[in-house]
Amino acid sequence: MEEAAHIEKIAAQAGLLVLLGPLVTGFVQKLKARLQCRQGASIWQPYRDLAKLLRKGTVQSDSASPFFRAIPVLVLAATVTTTVMLPVLWASSGPALLPLGDAILLLALLALARFLCAIGALDAGGAFGGMGASREMTVGLLVEPALMMAVFSVAVAGGTTDLVHLAARRATLPALSWQAPDLLALFAMLVLALAETGRIPVDNPDTHLELTMLHEGMLLEHSGPGLACIVLATHTKQIVILTLVAALFFPLGLADGSAPGALVLAGLAFLAKLLALAIFLGLVESSYAKLRFFRVPQFLGLGLVCAFLALALRIL
């Protein structure tokens, strides 16, 4: 019984994240447009794109292998799986009935998605796919350890890597109990979030020049529903990252039961956090230029150092 309820909660959160994913993208695009004094497309545009893609037919490269068709599906699956590990509305510090995962598993699943994506890109056998894959993997392997360290520095304080527990535990702390490591970790997270969500200054989500693409470069050969899956996966990944930041650093207003009042509160709190982070993304994106790819490591190095310091200060 209780387990069933638990599953419902988890399913609800996951569904929420997947559904809200495109909206965040749409919102950021709108914000950017406005900052550039453009009207810009409606914030619902991403949904329309998805629908359109789903309706389209597929054009597949003749040199692609049987893997190719499976890849979008797997990428989507891997990404969506991460959504069940995050505290969105609920966070109970009690024992997890369904130990579905923790931060490490979450990051690993994202890595899996990235890995599959890269393979798909190499599959078609064009130069752009390979380039995109190479660069994406490079960025990824620079981001991953830093992300891990940031998460660790929080996890060490909490004594667990289970995000739900972490959030619940931190929620119990007085609101302004922050120490230096938390700030450093947050800063690192924000820097890395830009990279992980494929935003300027690391990547440019709406470029259409092959040579400047990172993530997009890998998707060149995908089309129709396949592309839809991957795009959806991208939206989902973005919101998952944002939610991760929120869960780690602003675990405020999470509900610990299913009382409607608490739920509404939690929902509003969640939206507020998303909004804030989305605005952050939008602002950064419209106030910076994309970095040359070989400058990216230095940019990420900043995050790496912050994350390491966060961890070190936490330990010492």
Added chain:
Amino acid sequence: MASSLLWLTPLLSFAVGLGMLLVRDRRVLATLDVAGSLAVLGLTLAITNRVVQAGPVGALGIFRADHVAVLFLVLIGLLAVAVSIATVGWMRQELARGHMRAERLHYYYALVHGFIATMLVTVLADNLGVLWIAMEGTTITSALLVGFHGDKHGLEAAWKYIIVTTIGISFGLFGTVLVYGAAAHAQGGVLAGAMNWSSIVAVAPHLDPGIIRIGFIFVIVGYGTKAGLAPVHMWLPDAHSQAPTPVSALLSGALIKCALFGIIRFHTIARAACGPEFSQGLLLIFGLLSVVVATPFILAQHDLKRLLGYHSVEHVGIIALGLGFGGRLGTYGALLHVINHGVTKALVFLVAGDAIARYDTRDMRMIRGLMGIAPLAGTLLLMGALSLAGTPPFSIFISELMVIQAGLAAGRTVVVAAFLVVVVIIFAGLIHHVGQMVFGTAAASASREREAHLPMLGMLLLVAAMVLLGVYMPAGLDRVLARATEIIIG
């Protein structure tokens, strides 16, 4: 009966040698050679049996065979057989290439047997004077063999060999005289066999340590020269590289050991007279020196036979280390190493001879891909090299193991550490050389004639011994070694 064997054995092989001078036919000579060696082996085994059954046995008041002696005795017999079998094939190649002149063959065979006879006397001698005489005898006969080819290098090697070792041996004689003097003095007036090792050992504890010290120093430097201990080893690579290959095998495998036998005899006396530290300390120093000094020459060597020569220096050093570490284990290991190294080194020399004949050069840079043109020889060379370098499952590993353990037991950690480092370096050098000779692709000029399997029997005999002692210690041998150890360290 048994006692008469002691003088019959060398006499027999001497007689065989003399008889050969009268023969001209190649086949007969070869057969005589093998037969003679087999007879010697049989007799040595008979003596061994007798000694194992009923303890040491003496003859004519100057000969004596105890457990130490029989070890060396059997080694000589074994090598004699193996070498004489291998000589068959080697001689064919040499005659084919005109390095040997058919009309001088009988001298060669005769000298070889004279050489064997003198070695037998050396290890059978009880009277230290006789020991010395036989030792000088080995020098003379083998010097002629070293220079047998009569080319410039051979003669140079022979000259260096005879001069340097004769000096050394004369030192040995002087040492002998001093010890004899001390003994005679201790026994008060000269009595029967005052020069016999057995009787000297009996009174050893009462000998004047001062003179024994000087005597032992003369002996270890003197016989050490003959044994190829560094830094008085320099003649050795010259001689061993220039001698006809079977002779090299005997020189490295057996002769060196005879010199060591001399040292061991005096070591026993010195131990009893001035306590173990003195003689063991000297042996330790010479041993370590030999191992260390040999290294650079092994690493930067191009001449295959010189390489093996320097390896003999290293291994004599190991034996000396074993004796120097002392204790039951060290001595046991050293004696075992005498056998193991004798067998292995003879094997490697014989195979090397085959390779040298095939490529008609001793320059290791010219020898490539032996495995390709002569699989059996290649395999044997590789095995021999690995054994020399001290890898199981070959015999030398076991004895080195014992020597090292003895060193640790004696608390000589530094020496052991140095020894291990050097051994590893030497291993690298040797395997580097041999690996390149065995693998790779052979030059077109190399002779690809099929391997004659009969001569290989000699080598296989040695391989069998090498591997057997690597994985198993026969109870009989163990008993002899244990007893010999007791004899040496009392």
Added chain:
Amino acid sequence: MSVELATRLIDVLGALLLFSTLLILASGQLFRAIYAVAMQSVFLGIAGAVLGAATGNPDLWVIAGITIVVKAILLPWLLIWVVRRIQIPREIESVIPINATLALAAGIVVLAFRLSASLGPVRQAITGNALPVGIALILLGVLVMAARRTALVQMVGLFASENGIFFTAMAVTQGMPLIIEIGILLDVVLGALVMGILVLRVRSSVDTDIADLENLKG
């Protein structure tokens, strides 16, 4: 003859032996060296006779005789025969200059005497100064071999150092067993023969002195 007399005589002979070795060291002429070693052997024989008289041990007389025959006549004759057989320069070329060699020699003699001085009661076992002189002779003989170039001089040095051994051996309590002495002498002769053969063969094949060959190295 009384023991003291014998001892004194032995000391004198020892001095003579040393002197003759020094002569060899100092001589720049091949023949002088050979004659010197022959003379030394004669002294050795005399020493043997003296000891024989002193100890009444007949063996020593025999040994003295053989020594004189072999080492004072046979071997020098062999050397000279070889020299005449092959035309080689009669003067000795040095590796170490003569004066330096003599200095070294002095050092060695001192060392020898210091050594035996350090020995205890056993000295009575060896008549007179036979022990130090023996050591000195051996080392000096080897010094000759190391310091002089020609093969024949090296043989001379070898004989000289062996003389040293014999001297001590005789002076040890009533000498070594006769049979052994004879065997040793036999070996010496055989060795000398072989060396002679080698020298001749090198001369006949490549016209150089065998002691100058130095192709085998490293």
Added chain:
Amino acid sequence: MVRVAVWLGHLLILAGASAGATLALGVLTGDAGTLRLTLPRLFPFAEMSLCVDGLSAFFLLVVALVTAAAALYGPSYLGAHAKAPLVQTFALAVFVSCMAGVCCAGDGLTFLLAWEGMTLASYLLVVSDTRSEENTRAGLLYLVMAHAGTAALLVVFLTLAERGHGFDFDALRTAARSLEGPTRSALFMLALVGFGAKAGVVPLHVWLPKAHPAAPSHASALMSGVMLKVALYGIFRFGFDILSPTVGPLPASWGWTVLSLGTVSAVMGVLLALQQHDLKRLLAFHSVENVGIILIGAGLAMLLSRGRGAESLATLALAASLLHTLNHAAFKGLLFLGAGSVISRTGVRNMEELGGLARRMPWTAWLFLLGAVAISALPPLNGFVSEWLTFQALLLSVAELGGASGLLAGVAASMLALTGGLAAACFAKAFGVTFLGRPRSVHAEQASESPSPMIAGMLLLAGACVAIGLLPGYAMRLLDGPTQQLLGGLGASAVVTAHGPLVLSGAGAKAGLEATSISVTAVAALLALLALVAWALRGWPRRAPRRLAPTWTCGMSPSSRFDYTATAFAKPLRLIFSAVYRPRRAIAKETGPSPYVIRRLSYTGEVVDLAETMLYMRLKRWVTATAQAIRAHSTGRIHGYIAFVLVTLVIALLLFARA
């Protein structure tokens, strides 16, 4: 005739492997306790015996697993292109039996003999495959390093044997009890060097990437997958068992050394692997990485070991490291076999000349991909499980240890994360460039799937990877024996799978807190479910049929020259980590009539292995130079010889004549 013999040989090996597996499982599941077997006394000075306890049994299991796969795989592979199949079969048999012997040895002598037999047999396999100069040199380097290691081990064994009056492990233990601290640590460090040289621990790893690829592929699988583990067995055996003090914790220095060595090996190994284009060399370098990961766990367990009030945490770390041992054996074996099947069908090892094999050899491709996912520590396969455990152990011990050790653990954790990312990149490259895209050579063009026995061999290991990944709890039970034996306390399964066999939990969290727990099984199920949903989603609604079209190459007609090469793929990392790689590149330009018309551009580049260039090359050069110099000084003058004799005598007299 020969083929029959080869088959028979491999079948025998297979039989032996299954026997070993059953024995090991018997011991591990506790039916049969510790097995002892006294061998016929070969040497008077030492009694030889076999003894299979928990630790031995676990490693025996590792040996048996990969051996079985290799035995299935071997005959067809050798049949395809072996110089001397009989010799190699024989060497293989000796090799595996010696490895089993090392794991089961009950005394030092048996251990050493088996150890060296292992070395020799593998050396034979290395040099016998192709008789190229390169292989010979690789074999030489291997043999020398192994020998140096053995020398170090000799000291350890003999010192203990000397004090314990016997080679038997019990005797060695009793001897170790009486050791004083410094000696104990010195011996452990020696043992670490000895075993590390064989396990390919940086900086003793240089031989590994040269030797492993040179052997026939299933032998490479055994060398990389198992032989390294046998060396690690030595480290476990000595670190936790023989040399460990009877009471109190292990010296902190041990844990520090092992942990830092492990971290360095992990990062360096994968970094170097990234720049390899030879499929097998790449895999070999990954072995260095994984040995590092295993050592991280082991070092952690040492730091946390007995008497620090963190038993369960230590158990967690040890379990992680042991499990990774098993896992690495499985997926590295699988990958090597996959590479072998590629090589045997194409005869090419350089992945730049491969490509497009996924269509031509689908089985190999799928299985290789599986292995790649597993080794990149991606869920839901076994690689992820063990790395997750390692992460948990590291994090929890960060809090537990605190201070410098804690920081070290933290650094190790982040380096482990980096390693994971690099590994993923590396295998995206390896798999993508080898199997995907268009074939870049005729060999790849004409490739066809390998015969079924080879596939069967791979399937076996792939099955192991999946099984351990999805049902980790059952694998965990196998670790109870070793963990209890080495650390005491609760067994691995009690600690790690507290909430049932399908749930992993990082135990030993602070009091009152819930242990982090995940269920890879559940996640895998979820993954599968979502994949089905997504598949349905993309299948619906109906739409225009799928069209095939050439890949987009800016309008030019696509050819294999457009494919992204491995070199290009690894380029960004070459630049980012240039400090480690010291990359060298040379571009030769061949211009036409005017300097602006370029006829041909030829690019050559290489990266260096720092350890090799900085340490070994210099050492080698120095030694050889000295040797040459000394040798040059020896004149062949007889007077010199005589002088030496004289001087030696005089010096000896001066020094030793007087008491």
